[in-house]
């Protein structure tokens with residue numbers, strides 16, 4: 639977080655608020671969005687991926703230990719936006735019957751190609767879902783596509799998804815799940831600001847997630863707090 643590339647968006651918040659062109663302060667500072675920069679700057683890409691992988695190493699251990707039921711009975715799993723595969727590889731190791739696939743941007747998964755532990759698919763999850771849609775609808779469209787593919791290779795194809803009866807598992811900070819510790823809520827809100835500054839994303843409350851699932855046509859979900867900051871949400875058709 640202290641790399642100049644991630645500090646400059648904070649120095650651009652004023653310009654971002656006053657202008658109406660750029661989607662994020664990151665774009666004001668760099669002239670393009672964060673994943674374009676990771677594509678063009680391998681050093682920044684490695685830094686960002688290493689940071690996220692280091693976080694994933696901790697989270698996946700707790701996920702497997704405390705929420706192992708999530709994976710029981712599944713035959714295949716696609717980690718969408720799975721980065722360099724830390725989480726998928728740990729899950730594949732813990733559940734050898736599970737065929738795990740990492741799906742992320744081609745330049746992110748490139749070093750993983752040929753891995754014997756997980757399948758690797760490079761592509762853009764927004765492709766075929768963004769035209770004419772606003773940001774929230776894109777989120778819904780992305781969810782609609784999740785849990786519907788019978789074959790992970792279809793992630794590349796874009797619009798040929800069929801309802802496969804799967805579920806979507808989301809490991810994410812959910813706001814206000816536990817308001818007994820104000821420091822936790824403050825940290826979650828800090829991440830909300832990071833999302834705003836760098837990616838145009840946000841952290842959501844359970845009610846906001848529920849609304850999103852409903853709009854994407856899912857019928858039900860369960861939510862279990864995981865680590866102090868995160869929860870595991872399972873979403874069903």
Ligand SMILES: C[S@@+](CC[C@H](N)C(=O)[O-])C[C@H]1O[C@@H](n2cnc3c(N)ncnc32)[C@H](O)[C@@H]1O
Pocket residue numbers: 673687690691694718719720721722723724725741742743746761762763764
């Ligand atoms: C918060 S990180 C996830 C990190 C990952 N779970 C891990 O364990 O390292 C979000 C990921 O989404 C990927 N991503 C962003 N835009 C994408 C797109 N349009 N299509 C596919 N992946 C994308 C990024 O490259 C990044 O690896």
